[in-house]
Amino acid sequence: MKAIVFSKYGTPDGLELREVDKPVLRDDEVLIKVHAASVNDWDWGLLRGKPFLIRLLFGLLKPKINILGLDVAGQVETVGRNVDKFQPGDEVFGDISECGFGGFAEYVCARENALALKPASMTFDEAASIPHAAMLAIQGLRDKGQIQAGQKLLINGAGGGVGTFGVQIARLKDVEVTGVDSSGKLDMLRSLGFDHVIDYTQEDFTKNGQCYDLILDVKTNRSTFDYARALSPGGTYVTVGGSLTRVFQALVLGPWISMISKKKIRIVALKPNKDLGYVTELFEAGKVKPVLDGPYKLSEAPQAIRYLGEGSHKGKVIIAMEHDSKT
Numbered sequence: 001m002k003a004i005v006f007s008k009y010g011t012p013d014g015l016e017l018r019e020v021d022k023p024v025l026r027d028d029e030v031l032i033k034v035h036a037a038s039v040n041d042w043d044w045g046l047l048r049g050k051p052f053l054i055r056l057l058f059g060l061l062k063p064k065i066n067i068l069g070l071d072v073a074g075q076v077e078t079v080g081r082n083v084d085k086f087q088p089g090d091e092v093f094g095d096i097s098e099c100g101f102g103g104f105a106e107y108v109c110a111r112e113n114a115l116a117l118k119p120a121s122m123t124f125d126e127a128a129s130i131p132h133a134a135m136l137a138i139q140g141l142r143d144k145g146q147i148q149a150g151q152k153l154l155i156n157g158a159g160g161g162v163g164t165f166g167v168q169i170a171r172l173k174d175v176e177v178t179g180v181d182s183s184g185k186l187d188m189l190r191s192l193g194f195d196h197v198i199d200y201t202q203e204d205f206t207k208n209g210q211c212y213d214l215i216l217d218v219k220t221n222r223s224t225f226d227y228a229r230a231l232s233p234g235g236t237y238v239t240v241g242g243s244l245t246r247v248f249q250a251l252v253l254g255p256w257i258s259m260i261s262k263k264k265i266r267i268v269a270l271k272p273n274k275d276l277g278y279v280t281e282l283f284e285a286g287k288v289k290p291v292l293d294g295p296y297k298l299s300e301a302p303q304a305i306r307y308l309g310e311g312s313h314k315g316k317v318i319i320a321m322e323h324d325s326k327t
């Protein structure tokens with residue numbers, strides 16, 4: 001099969017399209033013929049071995065994982081002997097980060113509990129865009145943020161995967177939503193339903209005198225005190241990720257800020273795939289529509305990963321496989 005392979009930490013120039021063996025199926029896994037995958041921050045970090053925590057998790061000097069890609073959608077080719085949820089021919093999607101990555105390839109193996117059935121009305125590209133980003137948005141807004149009607153919500157880093165799902169999930173409640181991103185993405189944010197937009201290159205939302213009941217932060221590039229200042233009394237700040245130093249600061253200062261001000265500082269620890277069924281229902285009801293950037297061909301994956309890393313993308317960057325008749 002064809003796959004995008006890397007053997008040392010570095011830049012997208014070190015990624016190669018190569019012919020490699022198909023993965024070997026274990027008893028509790030299914031072999032998926034991948035039709036589409038999406039690019040995530042994890043792929044960008046793993047490729048470069050940055051931040052250093054990545055090297056502690058995935059290999060100090062060289063990566064233990066050689067094929068990136070954690071969000072996949074495809075068709076079940078074969079099932080292991082202990083698999084009872086799926087059968088060959090089923091169309092599935094999921095976040096396979098806990099199954100060793102490997103989505104930027106024509107085939108990948110994943111445990112059945114990392115996958116859900118893809119509805120027929122959802123394209124493979126749409127399905128591949130959902131798992132990681134939509135779960136972060138839902139778990140950030142609903143579980144950690146406890147979003148409620150009537151609130152003022154701000155999403156920082158609104159034009160990427162989490163933000164574009166986030167606004168649609170927030171819109172299920174009657175909330176006023178502000179999106180923060182760079183100037184080139186603001187029209188797209190307005191068209192997605194953001195009531196207000198802020199260009200972060202022109203304005204610092206933590207210093208403009210506005211306050212929000214809920215802040216969902218994808219970038220976490222400011223001090224926890226700045227975020228607390230931008231919260232209304234009793235408001236909640238939720239970070240899904242960004243600068244590790246700032247996330248650590250939120251972890252340490254959060255309980256103290258909550259004690260003295262009743263403002264809540266919370267951190268999302270992603271539960272992969274937990275809400276795939278919920279997003280599928282929203283999709284089928286026409287309430288959530290993924291924002292797709294691409295698709296790129298598998299051979300173009302290095303450019304697609306660089307594009308995401310540089311932040312020029314809108315919504316989710318998609319890689320679509322072109323299977324030839326022999327595979």
Ligand SMILES: NC(=O)c1ccc[n+]([C@@H]2O[C@H](COP(=O)([O-])OP(=O)(O)OC[C@H]3O[C@@H](n4cnc5c(N)ncnc54)[C@H](OP(=O)(O)O)[C@@H]3O)[C@@H](O)[C@H]2O)c1
Pocket residue numbers: 040041042133136156157158159160161162163180181182185200218219221239240241242268269270308310311312313315
């Ligand atoms: N908590 C967990 O368990 C967990 C698990 C996995 C991933 N994560 C985190 O989840 C996040 C992924 O979010 P995503 O997929 O939505 O990322 P994304 O697609 O890269 O979107 C990020 C957006 O932020 C914008 N941006 C860049 N600098 C900004 C700034 N200073 N202020 C405001 N916006 C800025 C980018 O656009 P421009 O570059 O054009 O400005 C881009 O539109 C990452 O932080 C990742 O670390 C968390």
